[in-house]
Amino acid sequence: MxxxxxxxxxxxxxxxxxxxxxxxxxxxxxxxxxxxxxxxxxxxxxxxxxxxxxxxxxxxxxxxxxxxxxxxxxxxxxxxxxxxxxxxxxxxxxxxxxxxxxxxxxxxxxxxxxxxxxxxxxxxxxxxxxxxxxxxxxxxxxxxxxxxxxxxxxxxxxxxxxxxxxxxxxxxxxxxxxxxxxxxxxxxxxxxxxxxxxxxxxxxxxxxxxxxxxxxxxxAKGSVFAPLAKWPMLITGNCRCLTPDGSAMSIRDAVGRDPEQSRRIYDALCKALLAIGAPPAALVPFDAYRRAAEQLVRPSSLARALASGAREVERYDLLALGLLRETGAAPEMIEALRRISAMISERLDQNRAALQP
Structure with missing residues (x-):
């Protein structure tokens, strides 16, 4: 053959x-x-x-x-x-x-x-x-x-x-x-x-x-940095599907409800990736991501898991937060990610406490 x-x-x-x-x-x-x-x-x-x-x-x-x-x-x-x-x-x-x-x-x-x-x-x-x-x-x-x-x-x-x-x-x-x-x-x-x-x-x-x-x-011909292009998307969309009351919204709504804040978070992470040597061609512009997010009418798997009582989830939000801190990002952007991570941590704590005898 x-x-x-x-x-x-x-x-x-x-x-x-x-x-x-x-x-x-x-x-x-x-x-x-x-x-x-x-x-x-x-x-x-x-x-x-x-x-x-x-x-x-x-x-x-x-x-x-x-x-x-x-x-x-x-x-x-x-x-x-x-x-x-x-x-x-x-x-x-x-x-x-x-x-x-x-x-x-x-x-x-x-x-x-x-x-x-x-x-x-x-x-x-x-x-x-x-x-x-x-x-x-x-x-x-x-x-x-x-x-x-x-x-x-x-x-x-x-x-x-x-x-x-x-x-x-x-x-x-x-x-x-x-x-x-x-x-x-x-x-x-x-x-x-x-x-x-x-x-x-x-x-x-x-x-x-x-x-x-x-x-x-x-x-199979991407840059070694190509997979990190996912980080701005995960934080801007997936992580922000979790709401303060513990429910989950769609990725489309998480990105689109405040598009300017979404852009700021996304661009801050792209800037941090550029600071460690990622070539611009390996990253996806925010506008391209936002168009793709319009098709994502379901909550992220992260938000669904947290809303369903998960006690462990992937903490890529902490990786991204650490990257902003280590690359000297603007304090307001570090604080924005810190709040996202804090909401995830708080929900995990609640889920774990709910299973305690």
């Missing part, structure tokens, strides 16, 4: 996370690579029963075949790392502390390259950006000891990312895509790892259905 003038070599791909991870998993499987998705036993059972699909709207649905040679599912303890060439990481950072995921990450660390899709950048990836002040990480990561086992040279990260949700909890394999943007990966440090990612990206981007080319491409 060949793709153009290049002989096709199917890759053996592991995707850790059966929720958001289904998005790249289905796309990569549709490109004829063998993809195994790791999830909770209950998720795996339901997906095996009902199948998996990506719904892009307007009747555009992608359903890959299920089976050992296409898209298969397993649980963390059943993974044999020797059977895979690359892993895509699609979990929430606090999940890495669970014994099952922690054990899996330690088993694959150093064995294969890991491409993270997390909002919270894994510390090994941040190690690849020497100009990023190390002080911003203090006390931020819930699974610091787990990340320490993963080598920096085999880790990369993607940003910005598409937006999806599960319309029916009883069918966890079905995802609806609400913003079909692309995954933009920083390059791996090792050429042989980058070659695997680049091939998968090329193949997945060529996938076509009967209704046309399938959206959501994997782009």
């Amino acid at each position: 060949s793709r153009g003038d290049t002989p096709f070599r199917p890759r053996r791909v592991l995707v850790i996370g059966a929720s958001y991870g289904l998005l790249p998993a289905i796309k990569i499987a549709a490109a004829d690579h063998a993809v195994t998705v790791v999830g909770h036993p209950s998720e795996v059972a339901l997906i095996a029963q009902h199948g998996a699909s990506l719904d892009f709207g307007e009747g555009r649905v992608l359903r890959p075949p299920l089976g050992d040679t296409a898209l298969s599912f397993t649980t963390p303890g059943e993974v044999d790392p020797s059977g895979y060439e690359i892993a895509f990481l699609a979990i929430q950072e606090p999940q890495a502390r669970s014994p099952e995921i922690a054990s899996l990450l330690k088993r694959i660390g150093g064995v294969m390259p890991i491409a993270s899709l997390m909002n919270m950048p894994p510390p090994p990836f941040l190690d690849r950006i020497p100009s990023l002040p190390p002080a911003i990480r203090a006390g931020v990561y819930g699974a610091a000891e787990v990340w320490a086992a993963l080598p920096a040279e085999r880790m990369t990260l993607a940003s910005p990312d598409p937006q999806v949700f599960r319309p029916d909890p009883a069918r966890p394999g079905d995802l609806r895509v609400t913003l079909a943007s692309n995954f933009k990966f920083a390059p791996f440090a090792r050429p042989e790892d980058q070659e695997i990612l680049a091939q998968i990206a090329r193949d997945a981007s060529r996938v076509e259905a009967v209704w046309g080319r399938v959206p959501v491409h994997l782009l």
